[in-house]
Amino acid sequence: MKTITIAIIGAAALLAACSSSDDENVDAAATNSASTIQTGPAPNTVEYFNVVVGDRVFFDTDRHDLSTEAQFILSKQAQWFAENPGVTAVIEGHADERGTREYNLALGARRANAARSFLISNGVDASRLRSVSFGKERPAALGSDENSWAQNRRAVAVVEGAPSS
Amino acid sequence: MRTTKDAAAAMRLIAGIALLIGALCGADRAYAQSTPLEITVGGGQFEPLPVAVSDFQPATPAMELVADDLGSVIEADLLRSGLFRVIPKAAFIAQPTEFNTPPVYADWRAIKADALVTGRVEQASDGRLLVQFRVFDTEAEEQIEGLQLLSDPADWRRVAHKVADGIYSKLTGEGPYFDSRVVFVDETGPKGDRRKRLAIMDQDGANLRYLPGADGLVLTPRFSPNDQSVLYISYDTGEPQVYLTNLDTGQREMLGTFPGMTFAPRFSPDGGQVVLSLSQDGNTDLFVMRLADRQMRRLTTNPAIDTSASFSPDGSQIVFESDRGGSQQLYIMPTTGGPAQRISFGKGNYGTPVWSPRGDTIAFTKILSGRFHIGVMRTDGTDERLLSSSFLDEGPTFSPNGRVLAFFRESPGQAGRAQLMSIDISGQNLRVVETPNAASDPAWSPVRK
Known part of the structure; x- marks a missing residue:
């Protein structure tokens, strides 16, 4: 019984993607139904969230306030969470390597909280969002240059409870 | 013979451990107190004291190997301190043949040895290792130190460190530190996904072992004042939390469960309390936990980041970092709570303050112009001196005598690697502390009992 329900929801989500959001998907579906899956991840997936919605927002050096761009991405995240009510997430806060370890843990906590608070104030239930700081322990970009550091000053929503792709 | 003070100290047993230390009678004439040989170590340049460490004499051929090894460890300690020049044995004119016969001082003055160390190694009747040593002032022609140590033969390295500590303390007037350990974070794996585990070793890098269970992602270990346990941060639960591990039993436990991340722990000087940071809803404040009942007392309440606290040696105050003034700076406040006084006023950001065991100095990390x-x-913020500089130098920890700082230095880029360093608080004697893998977050133990 349970598995059938999930299968129906999954199919409905796939249909929704074809009919509403993406013209290319509709065209592809019209010409070759098999290629539908290859043109983009289904909107209820982790992959869709990470790539299409955007799983991360970035911060200036030693700051945790949200830029206009960050707020735009977080708004899209909030909408996605509304559309995928079974999903939870861990909001990871990160810092670049240009600070001390303990301060960066605290700074990462500020960033994770800034992103989490925005999502909550945009309708996501607080119980669905945990936060954790990694400080400078898990850089996404490994260089020691401005571009790498900019990529590492981030808050990343790691979603759980959605199909991966 | 020695003074009555030394006689009183003879054969005193240091509780709980295998080392028995006692004073030796002088090999020659009466001890004169008028001309003590001593290095004065201040800031700036100084000349290392030339010292000759003659071969420790084995009482039996079976003791030859350990006698050689003892000598090597002692010389390495003295050399690494940066305060001594160890004269090569090839330059020696005379070898003292009999441990209890006074040295021919002229022979040692001729090779410019200000101090001479002699020693003897034997196996006591109960199988223990008995090491005796003397320190002579070659100018004053007198013995200035004479001690004997009795230990389990397996602890011979500790005996060597105790001998080196005896020589060092007598000649510098500083407290001992060679018989101590360092706990640190061993780092392997790629920069984006480091495996970090706790390791502990003697201060000279020997006897390295890994602490069981402290693996995956662990950070910032801190020694307890009694040398028996270590506080550290682990991501075991998925979120950073403070753990306490017993070095003897290997038992470890999380220090309470809190809503939010706990980190930056440090013991009080009496070992009964832990100051730590608790981060809730993005805001980080300082708390003190009483270990006996795990009761938490809040120290700071403000929207700033308050972290990296360290007790004063008398336990009455803490120094910590806060960005309450707009940037990361150092503050001091009473341990009982109350207003905090800012002590750092230079350009740049200040973090990771640690209070010297001597009480008069605070060491820190400073970020300035990249x-x-x-x-x-000083504890009032005056006399700031920067001792080192690199792409990333961080996290100083004082040697138990407050004379040396260990810290870690990380190189930039994808292949960036952290290593342990040490430097004298005068700014002299910057050294790499060798470890098998990359290493960070060193914390120095007290002198072992």
Whole structure:
């Protein structure tokens, strides 16, 4: 019984993607139904969230306030969470390597909280969002240059409870 | 013979451990107190004291090997301190043939040895290792130190460190530190996904072992004042939390469960309390936990980041970092709570303050114009001196005598690697502390009992 329900929801989500959001998907579906899956991840997936919605927002050096761009991405995240009510997430806060370890843990906590608070104030239930700081322990970009550091000053929503792709 | 004070100290047993230390009678004439040989170590340049360490004499051929090894460890300690020049044995004119016969001082003065160390190694009747040593002032022609140590033969390295500590303390007037350990974070794996585990070793790098269970992602270990346990941060639960591990039993436990991340722990000087940071809803404040009942007392309440606290040696105050003034700076406040006084006023950001065991100095990390420095200042913030500089120097920890700082230095880029360093608080004698893998977050133990 349970598995059938999930299968129906999954199919409905796939249909929704074809009919509403993406013209290319509709065209592809019209010409070759098999290629539908290859043109983009289904909107209820982790992959869709990470790539299409955007799983991360970035911060200036030693700051945790949200830029206009960050707020735009977080708004899209909030909408996605509304559309995928079974999903939870861990909001990871990160810092670049240009600070001390303990301060960066605290700074990462500020960033994770800034992103989490925005999502909550945009309708996501607080119980669905945990936060954790990694400080400078898990850089996404490994260089020691401005571009790498900019990529590492981030808050990343790691979603759980959605199909991966 | 020695003074009555030394006689009183003879054969005193240091509780709980295998080392028995006692004073030796002088090999020659009466001890004169008028002309003590001593290095004065201040800031700036100084000349290392030339010292000759003659071969420790084995009482039996079976003791030859350990006698050689003892000598090597003692010389290495003295050399690494940066305060001594160890004269090569090839330059020696005379070898003292009999441990209890006075040395021919002229022979040692001729090779410019200000101090001479002699020693003897034997197996006591109960199988223990008995090491005796003397320190002579070659100018004053007198013995200035004479001690004997009795230990389990397996602890011979500790005996060597105790001998080196005896020589060092007598000649510098500083407290001992060679018989101590360092706990640190061993780092392997790629920069984006480091495996970090706790390791502990003697201060000279020997006897390295890994602490069981402290693996995956662990950070910032801190020694307890009794040398028996270590506080550290682990991501075991998925979120950073403070753990306490017993070095003897290997038992470890999380220090309470809190809503939010706990980190930056440090013991009080009496070992009964832990100051730590608790981060809730993005805000980080300082708390003190009483270990006996795990009761938490809040120290700070404000929207700033308050972290990296360190007790004064008398336990009455803490120094910590806060960005309450707009940037990361150092503050001091009473341990009982109350207003905090800012003590750092230079350019740049200040973090990771640690209070010297001597009480008069605070060491810190300073970030200035894109570079990281280890520095020291007085507790009122005056006399700031930067001792080191690199792409990333961080996290100083004092040797138990407050004379040396260990910290870590990380190189930039994808292949960036952290290593342990040490430097004298005068700014002299910057050294790499060798470890098998990359290493960070060193914390120095007290002198072992």
